[in-house]
Amino acid sequence: EPEVTQTPSHQVTQMGQEVILRCVPISNHLYFYWYRQILGQKVEFLVSFYNNEISEKSEIFDDQFSVERPDGSNFTLKIRSTKLEDSAMYFCASRLAEYNEQFFGPGTRLTVL
Amino acid sequence: AQSVAQPEDQVNVAEGNPLTVKCTYSVSGNPYLFWYVQYPNRGLQFLLKYITGDNLVKGSYGFEAEFNKSQTSFHLKKPSALVSDSALYFCAVRDPVFSGGYNKLIFGAGTRLAVHP
Numbered sequence: 001e002p003e004v005t006q007t008p009s010h011q012v013t014q015m016g017q018e019v020i021l022r023c024v025p026i027s028n029h030l031y032f033y034w035y036r037q038i039l040g041q042k043v044e045f046l047v048s049f050y051n052n053e054i055s056e057k058s059e060i061f062d063d064q065f066s067v068e069r070p071d072g073s074n075f076t077l078k079i080r081s082t083k084l085e086d087s088a089m090y091f092c093a094s095r096l097a098e099y100n101e102q103f104f105g106p107g108t109r110l111t112v113l
Numbered sequence: 114a115q116s117v118a119q120p121e122d123q124v125n126v127a128e129g130n131p132l133t134v135k136c137t138y139s140v141s142g143n144p145y146l147f148w149y150v151q152y153p154n155r156g157l158q159f160l161l162k163y164i165t166g167d168n169l170v171k172g173s174y175g176f177e178a179e180f181n182k183s184q185t186s187f188h189l190k191k192p193s194a195l196v197s198d199s200a201l202y203f204c205a206v207r208d209p210v211f212s213g214g215y216n217k218l219i220f221g222a223g224t225r226l227a228v229h230p
Binding site: 033042045098 | 149156158159162203216218220221223
């Protein structure tokens with residue numbers, strides 16, 4: 001069964017450093033999302049991406065964040081200058097079409113020291 | 114604005130007993146509702162969804178959910194709980210395009226289900 005994959009599973013970085021989180025969505029899916037979950041809290045939407053552009057972003061997704069789909073398979077989330085409060089589990093998700101559910105990857109745990 | 118409430122932080126049930134995990138929602142228009150499960154150190158796994166049609170929706174691992182429009186609820190149920198069902202369960206509502214939501218999911222806070230032998 002096709003699945004969403006994410007790398008790395010765990011990333012440790014120093015405050016102020018740049019990180020890139022990588023995702024490979026399910027191959028025929030058209031809609032892509034990033035969510036995050038701070039430890040013990042609810043899952044929060046960050047950004048949605050369709051047709052090679054951002055369709056919506058949350059208040060969390062400020063100028064330090066960017067997303068890219070550099071080729072036909074990868075979908076990346078970049079944080080330019082990490083802060084302590086960026087420590088969280090980051091989930092990538094993809095969806096085929098209008099009435100379909102989103103499929104989530106296993107997540108990348110980001111720890112900012 | 115769309116929102117989801119899961120009123121219980123934790124639900125405890127004995128193995129073999131029926132379980133219910135509660136969810137209520139507030140949406141504009143017709144609701145598209147979802148349940149996901151999260152096992153420790155794992156991602157979110159899709160369980161079931163309600164888009165339209167029968168109010169009782171069947172999903173993975175023997176779970177089902179009942180959509181109740183008048184009570185704006187979408188409770189998750191299973192007739193006979195297993196210890197392996199112990200996990201974190203999230204209810205979610207789709208934020209539709211017509212309200213500017215571009216179909217992102219809005220999640221409840223989650224309910225931890227503990228099934229005891």
